[in-house]
Structure formats: structure tokens, C-alpha cells
Amino acid sequence: MSRRRVKPSLYISVDIEADGPIPGPYSMISLGAxxxxxxxxGGFTPADPEEHTFYRELRPISAEFDEQALAVSGLDRDRLCREGADPAAALxxxxxxxxxxxTGAQPVVCGYxxxxxxxxxxxxxxxFTGGSPFGxxxxxxxxxxxxxxxxxxxxAVAKGTMPRHLLSRRPHTHHALDDAVEQAELFANLMAWEGPGA
Incomplete structure (x- = not known):
């Protein structure tokens, strides 16, 4: 009996910043990958997380926003309304x-x-595009x-409970690209880790 050939997975660390808790009423204001x-x-091969990256700041899609959510990213919503990328174009x-x-692999989003x-x-x-490359x-x-x-x-899990060697040495800045790169390093470390008894 022949085994079905399975495509490799290409893991893409994604981080977004938003001005509220849910999409639709609120907006995704930046996207980093x-x-x-x-x-x-044959296993997992880590990538240099700075080699292939994507970043856009997006124009809000509604007038609604939550001040506390917006404050997390530090992005200026008025500036984004004027200068942010059109969501359809950005996506x-x-x-x-x-x-x-x-190319040659199935893309998978990873995040923390x-x-x-x-x-x-x-x-x-x-x-905005009618489909998802991730299914x-x-x-x-x-x-x-x-x-x-x-x-x-x-x-029971938080980053503070993890062994320090698993964490990226990069700071978590709430800039979507910075955090996507940081999380890519965490993901590579987790994929290599054999567990607490290793």
C-alpha cells in the first residue's frame, strides 16, 4: 500500500494589531509576518526570521475603536485614516x-x-480578497x-512560565513585524524542544 505524499508545511509567524476586540465593528490596523x-x-528546518518578512499599516474600516486596544500598538489612528494602506490592496x-x-509547500500561520x-x-x-492562502x-x-x-x-501556560532558553531574546514591542519575528524564533525553539525531560 503506497503512502500519500504530503506537502511540506511552511510556517509563517503572524502578528496583528487592532483597534478593538473583533473584526468588522473594529479594524486591523497593522499586519506583520x-x-x-x-x-x-525529515523534520523542521528553522528559517532566519528576518529574511522573508511582510509589514503593512492599514486604513481603519469603521469609525468604531477602543482606546485601550488602540493604545497597545501606539499607532496614530488619525494618521492611518489618511495614510494607511487600503485593506483590499494590502491583503x-x-x-x-x-x-x-x-512555493512547493502549504502555508500555515503560527502565533502566540x-x-x-x-x-x-x-x-x-x-x-477583502475572497479567499485565504491558509484555507x-x-x-x-x-x-x-x-x-x-x-x-x-x-x-496554566504563559510566556513567563516557559524555560528561558525557549524564548526569543528580542523584546515584545507591540509593533506587528517586530513581534512576528520574535514569535518566529519562539516557534523554532518550540519545534526543536523535546519537552521538560529532554
């Missing part, structure tokens, strides 16, 4: 970039935690990955 590595039958450019960097970033990214892709579920949560390898309940 960095290639974290590639996995095939089309992102889709093209994903296609370029993932991935739920918030995936929710905005997938909504924006469907709303409807092509994402991996680093928090879950760590919990499974560490044998811990998910809600």
Missing part, C-alpha cells in the same frame, strides 16, 4: 507574498496565541504546542 521555518517528513499583496515564500491574530487575518482575507484552518497555536509538550493545562 515572518517566515519561521519549513517542516517535511492582496500579503496573499501574493505568501504564495512567493511558500494564534486565536486573536487568526480571527482578524482570516476575516480580512475573506472580506479555513491552517493555523498553529504556539501556546497549545508548548502546553502539549510540557504536559501542562493550557490555561
Amino acid at each position: 515572518a517566515v519561521a521555518g519549513r517542516q517535511d517528513a 492582496s499583496e500579503f496573499t501574493a507574498w505568501v504564495g512567493e515564500v511558500s 496565541p494564534v486565536a486573536f491574530d487568526w480571527m482578524f487575518l482570516y476575516w480580512y482575507l475573506i472580506r 479555513h484552518s491552517g493555523c498553529m497555536d504556539m501556546k497549545t504546542l508548548y502546553a502539549a509538550k510540557a504536559g501542562l493545562p493550557l490555561r
